[in-house]
Amino acid sequence: MSDTPNYLKDAKELLTKDGFATGDVWYHGTSSGLVDSIKSLGLKRSGDKAMKQAAKATMATIGNSYTESIEPVFLTQSKELAYYWAKQTVRERSVRFESDESPVVLELALPESQREKIRPDVGAASLLMVKEGEEFIAEVDDIYKACDLDGVDIDLRNADRLEYLHKLGMAYLDQDIDATYVTPILA
Secondary structure (H helix, E strand, O other): OOOOOHHHOOHHHHEEOOEEOOOOOEEEEEEHHHHHHHHHHOEOOOOOHHHHHHHHHHHHHOOOOOOOOOOOEEEEOOHHHHHHHHHHHHHHHHHHOOOOOOEEEEEEOOOHHHHOOOEEOHHHHHHHHOHHHHHHHHHHHHHHHHOOOOOOOOOOOOOOHHHHHHOOOOEEEOOOEOHHHEEEOOO
């Protein structure tokens, strides 16, 4: 049973047998510990500087170098899926930092110039290789079933690019997002 708050449950409106519908509004899941920075600076690619710094320090401690990669801003068309990723962000940050953070979903009312640059996140194929990927697929499968649909049906190795977007709700934008387009969703 999903622990997604009711005000974020939108799959019944978005999900069909063909997957999640898309519209003009997108969502991003994050941690409450990052919201003030995001409200001030916007969503930045490779955004969690504290996590990147912690990884760099860990690698230096064990004698390895750390090369920071520039990751895009990950998006989804579903508040429900964004909440899942927000929980993952909180979990990852709690391993590094002692804090009392909570999941937050951000609504992104992007200008058309950015909306047309949103791409399906085909990196989801790598989900096959990690436990977190299995957990995500199980979560999406539960969402489908809660909407009285058969479970998610996708062959991650051979899926068409758009299946990652429609069936799994995974997308990205390889640009920073200005704070004026970002609104935290509150209960």
